[in-house]
Amino acid sequence: MTFPQRLIDGYNAFAAGRLPHEQDRYRALAERGQSPEIMVIGCCDSRVSPEVIFDAGPGELFVVRNVANLVPPYSPDGRHHGVSAALEFGVGVLKVKHIVVLGHAHCGGIRAFAAEDREPISPGDFIGKWMSLIAPAAEKLGARSEAMPDYLQRLEQASVGNSLDNLLTFPRLAKLIERGDVALHGAYFGVATGELSVLDRATGEFLPVDHVRTALS
Numbered sequence: 001m002t003f004p005q006r007l008i009d010g011y012n013a014f015a016a017g018r019l020p021h022e023q024d025r026y027r028a029l030a031e032r033g034q035s036p037e038i039m040v041i042g043c044c045d046s047r048v049s050p051e052v053i054f055d056a057g058p059g060e061l062f063v064v065r066n067v068a069n070l071v072p073p074y075s076p077d078g079r080h081h082g083v084s085a086a087l088e089f090g091v092g093v094l095k096v097k098h099i100v101v102l103g104h105a106h107c108g109g110i111r112a113f114a115a116e117d118r119e120p121i122s123p124g125d126f127i128g129k130w131m132s133l134i135a136p137a138a139e140k141l142g143a144r145s146e147a148m149p150d151y152l153q154r155l156e157q158a159s160v161g162n163s164l165d166n167l168l169t170f171p172r173l174a175k176l177i178e179r180g181d182v183a184l185h186g187a188y189f190g191v192a193t194g195e196l197s198v199l200d201r202a203t204g205e206f207l208p209v210d211h212v213r214t215a216l217s
């Protein structure tokens with residue numbers, strides 16, 4: 001199998017377009033290292049790229065992506081923990097100031113968890129266990145009383161809240177949050193509409209970004 005032509009074409013477009021404008025920035029970042037202030041925990045979903053949605057350049061976002069943008073609770077058990085390792089690096093070494101959990105509409109992982117027949121998203125050894133991280137959010141919502149699409153949106157958003165709660169179980173991070181050195185945020189991207197909403201943690205509601213701006217001004 002050859003290297004995908006799509007990637008070669010994409011790289012050539014980048015090398016001719018963006019790279020000349022950003023070359024100095026890449027050089028500077030190579031010399032002094034990265035120091036992004038914002039960490040984003042997003043979904044692997046190919047439609048929800050944080051760098052695209054937030055129009056970010058090199059060095060601006062420290063991103064970790066996994067199926068359904070989940071954060072497991074702190075569990076120093078000697079196993080392999082990708083999200084926890086990224087958090088440790090982002091918080092402890094890069095000293096990010098903000099951590100954003102970015103959920104999204106039409107999340108396949110959330111849908112698979114909520115499906116009535118509970119068909120696994122894929123056969124295999126890992127996904128079922130991984131998706132069980134959604135269970136506390138689903139429990140909080142209780143039995144589904146609305147149409148499935150509405151329920152899925154509620155669960156996608158509740159799962160963002162649950163991931164934020166799990167972030168607080170990391171002792172070092174919890175301390176930094178308490179001191180005001182790190183802030184946690186939830187956000188939600190509407191894939192079809194392109195609309196971004198931000199979680200108002202006081203009410204638990206996700207507000208469209210233009211409303212957030214109005215509320216702050």
Ligand SMILES: [Zn+2]
Binds near residue numbers: 069106107108109110
């Ligand atoms: Zn997803």
